[in-house]
Amino acid sequence: MKYFWLSLLTAVAFAGCQNKAERLPFLGRHDYIETENGTDTVYHTIKPFAFVDQDSTPVTNQTFAGKIYVADFFFTSCPTICPVMKTQMLRVYEAYADSSEVLFLSHTIDPEYDDVARLHDYAARLGVNSQKWHFVTGDKEKIYAMAQTSYYVGVRDAGTGPEGFQHSGAFILIDDKGRIRGLYNGTEQTSVDKLIVDIKILLNEING
Amino acid sequence: MGKLLLPALLIFGFACGPGHNKATYLALPASDQAKFEKYLILGKEVYTRKCQNCHQGNGQGLRGLIPPLAGADFLQHNQHRIPCLLKFGTNDPITVNNRVYAPQMPHHPLTNLELAEVITYINNSWGNEYGFVTVKQVDARLQDCSR
Numbered sequence: 001m002k003y004f005w006l007s008l009l010t011a012v013a014f015a016g017c018q019n020k021a022e023r024l025p026f027l028g029r030h031d032y033i034e035t036e037n038g039t040d041t042v043y044h045t046i047k048p049f050a051f052v053d054q055d056s057t058p059v060t061n062q063t064f065a066g067k068i069y070v071a072d073f074f075f076t077s078c079p080t081i082c083p084v085m086k087t088q089m090l091r092v093y094e095a096y097a098d099s100s101e102v103l104f105l106s107h108t109i110d111p112e113y114d115d116v117a118r119l120h121d122y123a124a125r126l127g128v129n130s131q132k133w134h135f136v137t138g139d140k141e142k143i144y145a146m147a148q149t150s151y152y153v154g155v156r157d158a159g160t161g162p163e164g165f166q167h168s169g170a171f172i173l174i175d176d177k178g179r180i181r182g183l184y185n186g187t188e189q190t191s192v193d194k195l196i197v198d199i200k201i202l203l204n205e206i207n208g
Numbered sequence: 209m210g211k212l213l214l215p216a217l218l219i220f221g222f223a224c225g226p227g228h229n230k231a232t233y234l235a236l237p238a239s240d241q242a243k244f245e246k247y248l249i250l251g252k253e254v255y256t257r258k259c260q261n262c263h264q265g266n267g268q269g270l271r272g273l274i275p276p277l278a279g280a281d282f283l284q285h286n287q288h289r290i291p292c293l294l295k296f297g298t299n300d301p302i303t304v305n306n307r308v309y310a311p312q313m314p315h316h317p318l319t320n321l322e323l324a325e326v327i328t329y330i331n332n333s334w335g336n337e338y339g340f341v342t343v344k345q346v347d348a349r350l351q352d353c354s355r
Contacts, residue, residue: 079314083262083270090271121310125272 022201024173027180028152045178046150051107051136051143054119059105059134061178068202069103070195071172072186073147073155075110076122081169085186086126089171093133095196101206102199104133109144109155109167111137151180171195176206232332232340244328244340251329254322259330267334274311275304278334287331287338291323291346292353320346 028044050060070092074082089104096102108114114122119135126133137143140157147155153168173182173195182198185191236244256265259277263269267278277283282304283290297315301308318326324343331338 077312079312080261083264083274086273087264087270122273127271 023205024175024181024198024202027183043179046174046180047146049142049146049150051138052116053130053134053136054116054123055130056116057130057134059136063134064103064105064174064178066176067101067103068176068181068199068206069105069174070199071105071107071151071174072170073107073109073143073151073153073167075108075165075167076114076118077110078165081187085169085171088186088189088192090126090128091192092171092196092199093128096199097132099203101203102132104128106133106135107143107146108135108137109140109147109157110165111140111143152183173198173202175202232337236340240340240342243342247325247328247340248332250322251325251327252333254318254326255329258316258318259326267330267336272307272309275302275307275309277330278336280304280336283330283336284338287341288349288352290327290341291320291349294318294323294326295350296353320350 026043030044031042032039033042034040046061048061050058053059070089072085072089074085076082089106093104108119114137116137119137123130123133123135144155144157147153147167151170151172153170153172154166155168156166158166169185169187171184171186171192172180173184175181181202182195184195233241233244262274263277264274267276269276275282282302293313294316295318297313299312301310302313303309320343324341324346327341327346330336331341
């Protein structure tokens with residue numbers, strides 16, 4: 001009987017450990033570097049960027065240093081999936097409204113039309129805090145390059161009016177060191193539910 | 209629990225069963241009642257395909273960006289303009305329930321029947337009681353579009 005309780009205790013203790021150690025994967029291509037003790041894994045990170053947000057404030061990787069953030073790509077005149085994405089992103093935003101460690105970054109893929117004033121109006125109409133949710137515009141080539149090579153999401157300008165801009169509905173979860181820790185379908189409630197849970201897991205990991 | 213279940217089921221059945229407000233239905237001539245029911249079902253299908261992304265499944269819109277359809281005074285007072293707005297879209301500001309929206313309402317190449325169906329659905333969903341719209345009315349109202 002003594003052994004039974006001991007083993008039960010051990011099992012519970014280990015279960016607790018496992019739970020605490022639940023970690024999100026690192027997405028993207030990894031590199032390996034040789035060190036004195038063997039090899040180290042170098043994870044894919046978001047490349048340096050510099051855009052401006054709805055308040056004309058510069059937004060760079062530094063804006064998100066030590067924070068985790070959710071990124072997406074959209075445009076304000078989008079008649080198709082963007083409103084759905086924004087509805088879903090608002091759920092995540094509300095879920096972490098009180099956490100200063102969680103930020104949001106929405107890139108326009110139509111920067112010629114979506115200037116600072118348009119983004120300002122858009123964010124104001126959504127009623128979100130510009131310190132927490134940055135809507136950024138900038139050089140079109142650079143925004144598209146960020147999407148494709150840093151965040152691994154598809155964007156395309158097919159060039160025939162608002163319906164010509166095509167983009168994935170992905171939400172991308174980035175950790176405090178600029179690494180991709182999750183990809184979610186921003187048009188699907190269940191996928192976004194998972195994102196809300198994953199952010200919590202990531203916060204636990206970061207805060208030990 | 210057992211005592212609560214029956215009334216709960218009754219309320220649920222009533223709220224979800226007919227799927228429209230009874231007054232509008234009963235006020236219609238018998239010949240139109242079946243058509244009304246049909247428009248609600250087909251209108252919902254059009255709504256899901258063409259409207260729901262922006263105006264949301266519950267007709268609430270998206271905060272200050274996209275106006276609500278549920279309980280929208282604009283709908284109530286501008287029925288004559290709705291077919292034109294849906295068919296041709298607009299970039300003009302629209303005031304709904306005292307809030308000004310600057311929408312880019314896209315144009316929707318719907319048939320007049322589809323317009324009648326979806327407007328009837330919107331007019332009679334989420335607590336709205338703005339009436340049954342026939343294809344004939346849509347035909348007539350489209351004659352008056354300013355474009």
